[in-house]
Amino acid sequence: MDSIVVTGNGPLEGQIPIAGAKNACLTLMPATLLSDEPLTLTNAPRLSDIKTMTTLLQSLGAEVVQMQGGQVLALSSHNLNNHVADYDIVRKMRASILVLGPMLARDGHAVVSLPGGCAIGARPVDLHLRALEAMGAELDLREGYVHAKAPGGLKGGMFEFPIVSVGATENALMAATLAKGTTVLKNAAREPEIVDLAHCLRRMGAQIEGEGTGTITIQGVDRLGGATHPVVVDRIELGTYMLAPAICGGEVECLGGRRDLVGAFCDKLEEAGISVTETDAGLKVSRKNGKVRAVDVVTEPFPGFPTDLQAQMMALMCTAEGTSVLEERIFENRFMHAPELMRMGAKIDVHGGTATVTGIDRLKGAPVMATDLRASVSLILAGLAAEGETIVNRVYHLDRGYERVEEKLGNVGAKIERISGK
Numbered sequence: 001m002d003s004i005v006v007t008g009n010g011p012l013e014g015q016i017p018i019a020g021a022k023n024a025c026l027t028l029m030p031a032t033l034l035s036d037e038p039l040t041l042t043n044a045p046r047l048s049d050i051k052t053m054t055t056l057l058q059s060l061g062a063e064v065v066q067m068q069g070g071q072v073l074a075l076s077s078h079n080l081n082n083h084v085a086d087y088d089i090v091r092k093m094r095a096s097i098l099v100l101g102p103m104l105a106r107d108g109h110a111v112v113s114l115p116g117g118c119a120i121g122a123r124p125v126d127l128h129l130r131a132l133e134a135m136g137a138e139l140d141l142r143e144g145y146v147h148a149k150a151p152g153g154l155k156g157g158m159f160e161f162p163i164v165s166v167g168a169t170e171n172a173l174m175a176a177t178l179a180k181g182t183t184v185l186k187n188a189a190r191e192p193e194i195v196d197l198a199h200c201l202r203r204m205g206a207q208i209e210g211e212g213t214g215t216i217t218i219q220g221v222d223r224l225g226g227a228t229h230p231v232v233v234d235r236i237e238l239g240t241y242m243l244a245p246a247i248c249g250g251e252v253e254c255l256g257g258r259r260d261l262v263g264a265f266c267d268k269l270e271e272a273g274i275s276v277t278e279t280d281a282g283l284k285v286s287r288k289n290g291k292v293r294a295v296d297v298v299t300e301p302f303p304g305f306p307t308d309l310q311a312q313m314m315a316l317m318c319t320a321e322g323t324s325v326l327e328e329r330i331f332e333n334r335f336m337h338a339p340e341l342m343r344m345g346a347k348i349d350v351h352g353g354t355a356t357v358t359g360i361d362r363l364k365g366a367p368v369m370a371t372d373l374r375a376s377v378s379l380i381l382a383g384l385a386a387e388g389e390t391i392v393n394r395v396y397h398l399d400r401g402y403e404r405v406e407e408k409l410g411n412v413g414a415k416i417e418r419i420s421g422k
């Protein structure tokens with residue numbers, strides 16, 4: 001298994017291009033299952049999760065062709081010949097459950113393995129299933145698989161999500177585009193990835209209103225056509241790289257960055273004393289002098305502070321002036337980076353969903369273990385500002401969500417290299 005070695009090397013200067021969003025691309029790709037005409041996605045990120053979704057779609061009979069080094073994905077589902085999403089693929093990535101709604105809506109049947117829990121929490125899919133049931137789906141859970149049927153096709157319905165779920169909103173939204181009649185999704189997720197999905201579905205001929213608000217209304221249509229759609233910028237990759245100069249000092253412009261994608265996060269950076277400026281090309285972040293101030297963070301659904309940036313923000317707080325309280329409200333077990341940061345000298349106290357971080361002057365490099373995607377990158381960020389060498393082991397998690405991380409950080413002056421495992 002590969003490791004990443006990072007050595008503290010002073011302030012960072014330069015530009016980092018931000019890729020298309022993993023979490024948008026992972027929901028846009030299954031949208032191909034709604035149509036027998038081609039769907040072309042541009043600005044796709046080159047990540048192992050995208051390969052996993054490619055393998056899953058191909059296992060169903062869809063065609064997925066990578067062009068321009070993987071930045072363009074040409075998808076087609078005109079030859080769908082298998083409606084069973086196998087456990088061996090689904091278990092690798094939770095977003096695999098997103099094939100359920102589209103397959104069921106188009107062909108009236110689908111069998112999809114339950115994805116199971118993961119390091120950050122139990123992550124059930126009950127809301128995906130309940131939303132589909134509200135559209136008339138008949139579901140049966142057997143031997144770890146969801147067996148779904150809608151013999152006469154899905155029918156429009158009303159579903160109010162008891163808690164906000166990004167994935168369940170995506171599954172229901174896709175399914176509703178081909179249901180007969182009107183579907184209303186209440187307390188829907190408002191994440192930019194949902195808005196991007198709605199834009200793509202509309203290009204394919206879907207009738208959708210209200211994306212980006214808590215109520216999405218979908219008027220079902222008989223069929224969807226093809227489309228070409230650019231994947232929205234990755235707000236989590238953006239936030240991660242904005243934190244690099246915040247932690248190390250210096251000035252970095254994140255190309256393609258947009259404040260509307262990371263508003264609550266920018267507010268927290270500014271509260272901590274970091275400057276964020278909108279430029280023609282993106283967002284420029286600088287920390288020219290002075291200490292970072294400790295700030296409190298509560299993770300919430302969009303437009304709140306994203307859970308996917310909590311670990312990276314904790315890395316910043318480790319050397320801030322004062323004490324910060326980070327409250328994780330989305331996932332029940334998302335502080336696995338804390339003990340690893342403590343190996344680097346951080347002072348962190350975790351109680352349930354709350355972590356209290358007391359800032360120290362400087363972290364010290366250490367061998368650490370990456371436990372999940374965002375934990376991995378938080379350790380890299382911490383290592384960039386630490387004294388000496390930090391070896392981040394088990395970085396396969398990192399490759400799920402960050403393309404060419406060594407190159408992107410190396411180009412702005414970071415001392416970072418990948419060591420290939422045996």
Ligand SMILES: CC(=O)N[C@H]1[C@@H](OP(=O)(O)OP(=O)(O)OC[C@H]2O[C@@H](n3ccc(=O)[nH]c3=O)[C@H](O)[C@@H]2O)O[C@H](CO)[C@@H](O)[C@@H]1O
Pocket residue numbers: 023024026094095121122123124125126127128129163164165166167168301307308330331332
């Ligand atoms: C591929 C993708 O887009 N992943 C993102 C997506 O995950 P994902 O779509 O899995 O996250 P959800 O928004 O669904 O999860 C929010 C909360 O709802 C719970 N829940 C969810 C579904 C369900 O059927 N029942 C249920 O109880 C979850 O366990 C969690 O506690 O949104 C999360 C929250 O912003 C992000 O951290 C993930 O990076």
Ligand SMILES: C=C(OP(=O)(O)O)C(=O)O
Pocket residue numbers: 023093094095308373374401
């Ligand atoms: C939790 C994440 O992804 P996933 O939902 O695919 O596990 C993430 O992107 O931080």
